[in-house]
Amino acid sequence: MTLLVLGLNHTTAPVDIRERITFGPDIIVGALRSLTESEGASEAVILSTCNRTEIYCYGCDLNPDQLQAWLARFHGLEAGNLSAYLYLHQEHKAVEHLLRVASGLNSLVLGEPQILGQVKSAWQTASDTGTVGKILGRLFQHSFSAAKQVRTDTAIGDSPVSVAFAAVSLSRQIFSDLSQQTALLIGAGETIELTARHLQQQNIGRIIVANRTVAKAHELAEQFGGYAIGLTEIPTHLPEADIVISSTASPVPVLGKGAVESALKQRRHQPMFMVDIAVPRDIEAEVRELRDVYLYTVDDLEEVIQENLKSRQQAAEQAAEIIELRTGEFIAWLRSLDAVEMIQSYRSQAHLIKQETLGKAQRMLDNGTAPEQVLEFLANTLTNKLLHTPSSQLREAGSNGQRELLEAATTLFQLDK
Incomplete structure (x- = not known):
């Protein structure tokens, strides 16, 4: 699965370009549906303000070139005429970018608070349209929390600059x-x-x-x-x-x-x-x-x-440290999803083994086998079946010299070397 942001802002595009790539209230819902129905995005949020237009997407079939072509086509432009003004961030960089945007660190006015309301509005529109799922929902909520921490823990908003x-x-x-x-x-x-x-x-x-x-x-x-x-x-x-x-x-x-x-x-x-x-x-x-x-x-x-930003520069440096930390937190959560799926799969496999072995043990009892023998059969069979595949894979890893896999298994099973 891919997480990315494609966009342009006041630093990459002049106003005459930005005004041609905006998503007004009358077209944004249709644009979100188009993204999720035909462009490989399972989730999408569009942030469109006077200073930026950004598309946040998550999906397994996302293609940045296709997304860029869609953006140009949606606004009746040639993709080649637009590419020079666009930026693309994926995974870690995409998360960091949103957190910086929500905190006002990427605004024309450093630390301005209005952008957070605009980010929340973009998320709400996408939520109401049904294009926000588990990943972007968690990401945007994380950005709101990070922005609040930046404003609380630094002096980024003390000067009246907007x-x-x-x-x-x-x-x-x-x-x-x-x-x-x-x-x-x-x-x-x-x-x-x-x-x-x-x-x-x-x-x-x-x-x-x-x-x-x-x-x-x-x-x-x-x-x-x-x-x-x-x-x-x-x-x-x-x-x-x-x-x-x-x-x-x-x-x-x-x-x-x-x-x-x-x-x-x-x-x-x-x-x-x-x-x-x-x-x-x-x-x-x-x-x-x-x-x-x-x-x-x-x-x-x-x-x-x-001229009004000098007092915010030091606060911005402090804010960047918060953003780095909070980005790492989200990426760790995102990576943990792979482990969650693996754990669920392994548990399902173990559950099938348990059911199959338990069924055999129950039939042995019905046929008059002594309970002590049934218990021993149950324990031995479960142990052997659960250990068979890992043991076989570790043996093969040893034969092939796959030391990294062996070391990972030592950590996973908490074994003494």
């Missing part, structure tokens, strides 16, 4: 005093909620939350004294926004160049600061061409983020 924090930090560089500014937040997920919290801490003047579901936008806006609107109302309220931060799961842009151009005219070309955290992108790339607009994507935030 994509949301970086976006707010950039806005402060452009507008030194946020108390006079209006922020339009598009979306209502965790990232937008975290952004709103950081903006509130910086005394933002006013918050508008736009979302496809207005009720959800209202629920979020209410926490921060904001105003909720639907996505269709964005063009009306866009001229009010000095800061626009967007993070939705929309497969197409929700804000186009024309709407921004119109808003700038109404603002008399007062500058607008925009951050597009979404993948695929929420804001058309052409908006960057407009004067008086400062548009950043998640990739552009990296430089800002790096």
Whole structure:
């Protein structure tokens, strides 16, 4: 059986590639079923965020090349055009990779906590779809435990560093005093909620939350004294926004160049600061061409983020030690499954021998044989039958000079050399 992860992330692929390989809520269930029904995976989980897309699989017929071809085919791409951006990890490395991802050690923002929620969500979706079994179920639960230990035992999460924090930090560089500014937040997920919290801490003047579901936008806006609107109302309220931060799961842009151009005219070309955290992108790339607009994507935030990471580096080294230890624990459990199957097989074999010998002993008693003779027959027969195959194999190993097998038998049977 093979355990592997195939994927790409912010370090291996630019945003225009990542946005073409995402699995939105509308297609992820079908993708999981396709993997387990036709690609040799008995278990599968797909993790798809703005910074990464990863496929975790377990199965006896897994072929990495076939899996890569499936990923490209599913998204209508040529496999050869995608291979340069992909990474593949198997067995030990696959386990270590997931534990690092869940702990935030492989994130654009080192130690950011949002990724753990995304990993849990990916696992839950796969569980609900029926593509998580004994192995991936145990692996993902192990990753949750490891991530919790990393956050508890190290200072990895002490500094307020995240994509949301970086976006707010950039806005402060452009507008030194946020108390006079209006922020339009598009979306209502965790990232937008975290952004709103950081903006509130910086005394933002006013918050508008736009979302496809207005009720959800209202629920979020209410926490921060904001105003909720639907996505269709964005063009009306866009001229009010000095800061626009967007993070939705929309497969197409929700804000186009024309709407921004119109808003700038109404603002008399007062500058607008925009951050597009979404993948695929929420804001058309052409908006960057407009004067008086400062548009950043998640990739552009990296430089800002790096300045806030120094305090986390030492904690990351401590976290790596925890990850190494917890990876070893899972691999040991995975290897033990082979022993469990072997033990079950050996016990079944011994049980058949017992039943056969017991049957003969019972017939001897029925035929009047003395109980002492039956007991002696039972003991001798069981001993001889149980020892016959091991003795024969050890004798052959001795004849062939298989010292490793002999030494293993000495340990297995706890014999004096």
